[in-house]
Amino acid sequence: MSNSKATGLLGWVDDRLPVIDFWNAHLAQYYAPKNFNFWYFFGSLALLVLVNQIMSGIWLTMHYKPNAEEAFGSVEYIMRDVPWGWLIRYLHSTGASAFFIVVYLHMFRGLMYGSYQKPRELIWIFGMIIYVALMAEAFMGYVLPWGQMSYWGAQVIISLFGAIPEYGDTITTWIRGDYLISDATLNRFFALHVVAVPMALLGLVVMHIAALHEKGSNNPDGVEIKQNKDENGIPRDGIPFHPYYSVKDIVGVGVFLTIFAFIIFFAPQMGGWFLEHDNFVPANPLVTPIHIKPVWYFTPFYAILKAVPSKGLGVITMGAAIVMLFLLPWLDRSPVKSMRYRGWMSRFALACFVVSFVTLGWLATQAGSETQTLIARIMTVVYFLYFILMPWYSKADKNKPVPERVTK
């Protein structure tokens, strides 16, 4: 359907590719709820960080050598001799941590406002697949500098696949490309990290946004704005994404970049949290670091893995912890979407979930003790109870009346 009003270059293109219809459908005439708050910045910020990772990653790939002998040295070369190499590297490493901060806050918004509820289940599923792909991408990216933690982190995580009965050893050999972590592993992780997973991520993000645009966004009140349209068919509580949210998101980008720049220029290692101390030592298969621990964004799941006494069961429990998130749209039976109008049980459960997630994360970074293991086990149970009891407490909760129109 070409727009007969468009002339010139735009008209020529629009005649051949429906750019004006696309612009209208997804920006200028795509109506989003007008009451978006702070929690609604993180979707656009996640897209910004994805672009940052891709661009800084491309430039890193120009100088990085994916070879066990040269990898560590090539990173030092980038940091010291490539003009502005240090900036490109810090953009990428800080971006990786920023990606998870943004994504966790983005997901938390979903938990708070019931964004995963019908009819938006598929958006949530795509988002969860993005999350899993992101974890794989981050894990493989971390191996590439070939430091001590790169090597030994890879050793631990790949060996988890050995827990699979019967085929475990064959699978781990297949993943590694060798009988032990070696140059073969590094090379294939490079291929996957630079090409395969980024392409998958881009495709998944497109699906995620397409599914969102099909149903429209949720909002902090959990009110469906499409149920209240004016005589022109425009939601009364909706505003066009462009210019209102494009202009608002730019403010979010500015504030985010300010914090991002502060970290890059003044604290890029974050005291060992973003760039771990052990990774400044070249990989040595003969020397095991005292504490092998993943980067902070994996720590809650690592704590769950360590809390379970058996290796096989630990792997299953850790996997289940992520699978539970996929099931949220069907576990939540509340007629109310947003925490603003839910009863005390749902609020308490969410608070407990946050406490368990953060505590588990912190525990994974510690040396470990009897007390810590006990707390980790309790927190693992709390984590799972949030999901397992949800079908009951979400239904039984005494909710407040939900307004017809959004509040501000």
Add this chain to the structure above:
Amino acid sequence: MKLLKFALLALLLNSVQALANEGGNLEAANINISDKESLQRGAKLFVNYCLSCHSAKYMRYKRLAADLDLTEEEGWNNALFPNVGMPHVLAGLQGAQTAKAEVHVDEDGIKHHKMVVEAPKVAGSMSAKEYDESVRDLVNYLVYMGEPAALQRMEYGPYVIIFLVFFSFIAYLMKKEYWKDIH
């Protein structure tokens, strides 16, 4: 006779060859590796002037010390990383410290062993204060060497932040202007 002429000719030509090497006329070095004192002086020169750039990684010190009657590296230890293999390379500056083991018995009758480091009995070329400051300089240098880019990033950082704060502020004003239409 022909053989003799041939032999003399070969000898002559070869001695010319020895002189006509690439790099010009080299003097004879008067090699005598049984001259132990010469070897000791030569080793000292090599270590002081050549070793920083040219590796001699196949020559073990232990063998060198045995062949040349050099002092063996022994007797160094330290209170911070006990029994580490590295000798005190800055001993000439600090002076040679010694330590004695002390045993304290607390109220519960439990013995606690402590290494107490004593001041150098043989002074080094620096006073304690000078040495302290020198070590600080060395550590400072090592921190810099770990990340030379730190100098650049801390220099540019403030400008980047100032720009971004300014940008965010202007963007915010623009947002407010657009959003006047809402509600």
